[in-house]
Amino acid sequence: MTTVPGLALLLDGHESRYMRQQRQGFAWLRFESELEREYNSFNALGFRVTRQAAMVLLILTLLAFLVFDLSIVDRATDLGRSVLITRVLMIALAVFCFLRLRKTYDVEAGARWTMLAQGSTSIGTLLIILLYAQGHADFKLPLLLDGMTLIFITVLFPLGYSFWNSARMLALVTALGWLLIPNLVDAEQRHDFFVQMPFQLSVLTALIAMRYYQEHATRAQFLMNGSLQHMACMDGLTGLHNRRAFELMVRQSLCQANREHCWAALLLVDVDHFKKYNDHYGHPAGDETLKAIAQALARVPMRPLDLAARVGGEEFALFFYDVDQEFAEKTAARICRDVEHQLSIPHAQSSAAEVVTLSIGIALTLAGEDLDPLYRCADEALYQAKTAGRNRACLASREPA
Numbered sequence: 001m002t003t004v005p006g007l008a009l010l011l012d013g014h015e016s017r018y019m020r021q022q023r024q025g026f027a028w029l030r031f032e033s034e035l036e037r038e039y040n041s042f043n044a045l046g047f048r049v050t051r052q053a054a055m056v057l058l059i060l061t062l063l064a065f066l067v068f069d070l071s072i073v074d075r076a077t078d079l080g081r082s083v084l085i086t087r088v089l090m091i092a093l094a095v096f097c098f099l100r101l102r103k104t105y106d107v108e109a110g111a112r113w114t115m116l117a118q119g120s121t122s123i124g125t126l127l128i129i130l131l132y133a134q135g136h137a138d139f140k141l142p143l144l145l146d147g148m149t150l151i152f153i154t155v156l157f158p159l160g161y162s163f164w165n166s167a168r169m170l171a172l173v174t175a176l177g178w179l180l181i182p183n184l185v186d187a188e189q190r191h192d193f194f195v196q197m198p199f200q201l202s203v204l205t206a207l208i209a210m211r212y213y214q215e216h217a218t219r220a221q222f223l224m225n226g227s228l229q230h231m232a233c234m235d236g237l238t239g240l241h242n243r244r245a246f247e248l249m250v251r252q253s254l255c256q257a258n259r260e261h262c263w264a265a266l267l268l269v270d271v272d273h274f275k276k277y278n279d280h281y282g283h284p285a286g287d288e289t290l291k292a293i294a295q296a297l298a299r300v301p302m303r304p305l306d307l308a309a310r311v312g313g314e315e316f317a318l319f320f321y322d323v324d325q326e327f328a329e330k331t332a333a334r335i336c337r338d339v340e341h342q343l344s345i346p347h348a349q350s351s352a353a354e355v356v357t358l359s360i361g362i363a364l365t366l367a368g369e370d371l372d373p374l375y376r377c378a379d380e381a382l383y384q385a386k387t388a389g390r391n392r393a394c395l396a397s398r399e400p401a
C-alpha cells in the first residue's frame with residue numbers, strides 16, 4: 001500500500017498513528033492493537049444498517065420457506081415435522097440475532113456478541129446447506145450448488161464479519177458440507193455434486209478474494225479518515241493541538257467541570273519580543289524556537305483532560321482540569337523558569353532577558369462559565385504580564401460568581 005505523498009509531506013515530523021499504519025502496510029488485514037479496536041468500532045457502525053437489513057431479509061426468506069414447506073411437507077411424517085421444527089428454530093434464532101443487533105452499539109459488547117453471532121451463522125449456514133441437500137435427496141431433484149453460493153455471499157458481505165472470520169467460517173462450513181452432503185444424496189446426485197465441486201471452489205475463491213479487497217479498501221478509508229481528522233486538529237509546525245481542536249475540547253471539559261463543580265485553569269502563553277527574534281535570527285530560527293517551546297509545553301499536561309495547544313503565531317494555551325489557583329500559579333512560574341533557564345535560547349534583542357522568555361496570563365473558571373469570558377480574562381492577565389516587564393505570569397483577578 002502506498003501513502004498519499006501530499007499527506008505524508010504535510011505530516012512531516014508529526015506522523016499520526018493512522019499514517020504510520022498506512023506506511024507500514026496492512027496486507028494481513030490487521031492493525032496495531034489500539035488502532036484495530038478503533039477500526040472494529042468504525043466497521044461495526046458502518047455495517048449496522050446492512051447487518052440489520054440482511055437479518056430482515058433472512059427472516060423474510062425463512063418465513064417464505066416455512067409457508068412453502070407448510071404447503072408441501074407432510075406433517076404426519078417424522079421428516080415433515082423435523083423440517084418444520086428446524087425452520088421455526090431458525091426463524092427464532094434469526095429474530096433473536098436481529099433484536100441483539102439493534103441493541104448492540106458499543107464495541108466491547110459487540111466483540112462478545114460477534115463470537116456468538118459468527119458461531120450461530122456457521123451452524124445456521126451448515127444447517128441450511130444440509131437441509132437443502134436433504135430436501136433435494138427426498139424429492140429427487142438435481143443437486144445444484146448455487147444456493148450454497150448465495151449463502152456464502154451473504155456471510156461474506158452484508159454481515160460485516162472480518163475477512164479472516166468469514167474465510168474461517170466458510171472453510172469450515174464448506175469442508176463439513178462437502179463431507180456430509182455425499183452421504184445424504186443418491187448416486188446420481190452425488191455425481192452431480194462432484195462435477196460441480198471445482199466450479200464451486202473457484203466461485204468461493206473469487207468471493208473470498210473480493211472480500212479481501214473490500215476489507216483492504218475499508219481499512220484504507222478508515223486510515224485516511226483518521227489521518228485527515230488528525231491533521232484537522234493538529235498544528236503542522238509544532239505537533240500540538242491547534243486552536244480549533246483546543247477550543248472544542250476545552251468547551252467539553254468546561255461543561256464537565258460545571259457538572260462536577262470543579263475548577264479549571266486556562267494559561268495563555270506568549271513568547272516575548274518574538275518579532276525582534278525573527279528579525280534578528282531569521283524566520284527559520286524562529287520556527288525552531290517555537291518547536292522547542294512547544295516541546296517543553298507538551299510535557300506539562302499530565303492528566304487526560306489537560307491540554308497544550310498552539311493557538312496563534314507565537315501564542316500557546318494550556319488547560320488544566322480540576323486544579324486550584326496555587327497549582328495554576330506554580331505551574332506557570334515553573335514554565336517561565338524552565339524556558340528561561342533550561343531551554344536558554346539566546347535572544348540578543350529582548351529587553352526581558354538575554355534568552356527567549358515567556359509571559360503567561362492565568363484565568364481560573366467561575367461556576368457555569370464558557371470558554372469566551374475565560375479566554376478574555378486570561379488575555380487581560382497576559383497583557384498585564386507584558387506591561388509589568390514580561391518573563392512572568394499574572395493571575396486574572398476575578399469576581400466570584
Ligand SMILES: Nc1nc2c(ncn2[C@@H]2O[C@H](COP(=O)(O)OP(=O)(O)OP(=O)(O)O)[C@@H](O)[C@H]2O)c(=O)[nH]1
Pocket residue numbers: 237270271272273274275276278282283284285286287290312313314386390
Ligand atoms: N518564525 C515564526 N514566526 C512567527 C510565526 N507565527 C507568528 N510569528 C511571528 O511572531 C511575531 C509576533 O510579534 P508580535 O505580535 O508583535 O509580538 P512580540 O514581538 O512577541 O512582542 P510581545 O508579544 O509584545 O513581547 C511576528 O513577527 C510574527 O511574524 C511562525 O509560525 N514562525
